[in-house]
Amino acid sequence: MSIKIHDIVARKSYEGDVLFRVIDIKEKKGIKEAVLYGEDFRLIADAPFSDLLKIDENERNQRHRSDLEKQDQSFRLFTQEQELQKQKSDYEASSGYRYSGNYFQMPGRVLHVDGDASYLRKCLDLYEKIGIPVNGVYCNEKEMPEKIGQLLDHYRPDILVITGHDSYSKTKGNPEDLSAYRHSRHFVQTVMEARKRVSHLDQLVIFAGACQSHFESLIRAGANFASSPSRVNIHALDPVYIVAKISYTPFMEHIRVWDVLRNTLTGEKGLGGIETRGVLRTGMPYNLTTEE
Known part of the structure; x- marks a missing residue:
């Protein structure tokens, strides 16, 4: 062949x-x-x-259509939640706060560091579709720990995504052994380096991991959300749906873990995390006039 x-x-x-x-x-x-x-x-x-x-191309196209249907469903569910959140913000910024003028919102800024350039492009397209301010950086997983500090200093994000490729091999050790994973140790080291820069879990929200990654080690290292609790595969776009929920939740609100996971393509077997504050901030007034 x-x-x-x-x-x-x-x-x-x-x-x-x-x-x-x-x-x-x-x-x-x-x-x-x-x-x-x-x-x-x-x-x-x-x-x-x-x-x-x-x-062959026919089977590939058929599977691609099936995957697109799942993506569309997740996107529709997210936009429905986003609309409900907007209605709530409208109330709080008007009758709730006795204010009848315009207001503006500042969703959380994302730094997405990815070990796959192709997946990074797909994720950036979805970030743009949702309306999330993002900087994307391609970086080999092994190089992430040494580069993440400089990237954080340069971009100063509210949310950090550390992802790429990973896998567990039972021939290399048991599921508790980090050496049995392709890149989990690199993700763990990267999270630890990021926490040296910003230690507070709500000042820098971190998602870390890929398919079959060592979830427990990533959370212990300082990630707010990570993969993969059941060592299953996660979809390429799952990190985007995780951070989109965080980016558009007001900073005064806590996010329950299930509220973050329910619109992902993988769900709780592939993704998990800890209770975290949102990072959206609302301001007023918003001046609609422009200078001539």
């Missing part, structure tokens, strides 16, 4: 559950192996050519 870099494949041993793109090809003891990045899930894997099934 002819498999090349950038081909879309699935693994026979996993019944083709996840589509991957081939990003590298290696040879070990005469056996060809492909390094795989999940097409829609933040998963990295190695697989011999004998375990790979090349996916």
Whole structure:
């Protein structure tokens, strides 16, 4: 079978559950192996050519349509909640505060550091669609711990996303062993370095992790939200839905964990966290006049 870099494949041993793109090809003891990045899930894997099934364009398009339907559903649910929050803000800024003028809102600013340039572009498109101010930086997972301090000093975000690819390998250790994970230790180190800059959990809200990441270590390191409690795969766009809820929740309100997770594509098996304050701030008045 002819498999090349950038081909879309699935693994026979996993019944083709996840589509991957081939990003590298290696040879070990005469056996060809492909390094795989999940097409829609933040998963990295190695697989011999004998375990790979090349996916034709028709099947790829069919799966893509199915994934888009899930994304659209999550987006609709989020926008419904956003509209309810806006109505609440309208009341508090008008009759609630006895003010009849205009007001403005400042959603939380996001720094999204991603180990996959393709996923980063998809996430930035969704941030823009939702209306969240964001700076996106592509960075290899292994380099994140040494670069995160400088990035925080430069961008000064309210919310930090640390993500990319990860995976757990039972041949390398048990689920409690960080060395059995591809990049969890790098994510943990990055969170710890970020907390050296901003220690307060509500002054810098952190999401960290990818597919099958060591959830408990990330939370202990200082993340507010992380993946993956049940060591399952998470969708590429899940971090965006997590931080969107935080970005558009007023800073005087606490966010219950389930309120953050319910509109994600993965849910509580792949994502979890701790109670956190929102970061949205409302101000007034808003001057609609412009200088000629």
